[in-house]
Amino acid sequence: MQPFLTANWKNLLLFNFEADPALLRPYLPAYTELDFFGGKTYLSLVGFLFEKTKLKGISVPAHQTFEEVNLRFYVRYKEAGKWKRGVAFIKELVPKPMITFVANTLYNEKYATLPMKHKWEFSDQAIEISYQWKLKDTWNFLTATANKESIAIEDNSENEFILEHYWGYTQINNKLSGEYEVKHPKWMVHPVRNFNYYCDTLNLYGEAFVPALQQPGSVILATGSEIEVMPGRKIRSIPL
Numbered sequence: 001m002q003p004f005l006t007a008n009w010k011n012l013l014l015f016n017f018e019a020d021p022a023l024l025r026p027y028l029p030a031y032t033e034l035d036f037f038g039g040k041t042y043l044s045l046v047g048f049l050f051e052k053t054k055l056k057g058i059s060v061p062a063h064q065t066f067e068e069v070n071l072r073f074y075v076r077y078k079e080a081g082k083w084k085r086g087v088a089f090i091k092e093l094v095p096k097p098m099i100t101f102v103a104n105t106l107y108n109e110k111y112a113t114l115p116m117k118h119k120w121e122f123s124d125q126a127i128e129i130s131y132q133w134k135l136k137d138t139w140n141f142l143t144a145t146a147n148k149e150s151i152a153i154e155d156n157s158e159n160e161f162i163l164e165h166y167w168g169y170t171q172i173n174n175k176l177s178g179e180y181e182v183k184h185p186k187w188m189v190h191p192v193r194n195f196n197y198y199c200d201t202l203n204l205y206g207e208a209f210v211p212a213l214q215q216p217g218s219v220i221l222a223t224g225s226e227i228e229v230m231p232g233r234k235i236r237s238i239p240l
Helices: 021-027 097-107 158-163 201-205
Strands: 005-019 041-055 066-079 082-094 111-113 116-122 126-135 138-147 167-173 176-183 188-190 192-198 218-229 233-235
Touching (some): 005 021, 005 126, 005 138, 021 041, 066 116, 066 167, 082 097
Parallel strands (some): 082 111
Antiparallel strands (some): 041 066, 066 082, 116 126, 126 138, 138 192, 167 176, 176 218
């Protein structure tokens, strides 16, 4: 099966927050359930860069390289007795209106278009990664400084839980969900030394999310890789 989208995802910066399950349940796609780690549910504010983006093998002019910042949480769906671990999104930000239109129309995602930019700086020992988006004339940002050398993700760690989700689920209505697979190798991570962020949570995500997005419990910088987003399907049944 040909991928719907291929790209390089590079330097994924994830700010991770513990969240009350009651906050997330209204956003659960039908037939999925919250995925827990250590008895906790998580929200992640994620910034990264798309490069060499192609739709069905075709490069679209001026739409090959762009930033994305999304707010996601972690779900699972049981099929044929096995759990598929995935993510669902509260909102996804990109700087290209056409990307927003395609994602919302074909994948029932929750994309929005805002001015965005990024900055990467590299030294012999460290890297600094920053993603920014402009809301109401103010630049919001995610920034971290990390070791230049990357390391493997530890088994059964929080990092592994956050990064090892290979399915996306979308909320269509209370009896219908969308599902798509994202294929990529297991990523390495750069140990984070320090970080900073500003997000106008109230105006971007709503009052309910303000308490949850106060202070991240952890920050991850993942190397990224080539990825494939496979064609989606609709889920119309209760998982067995």
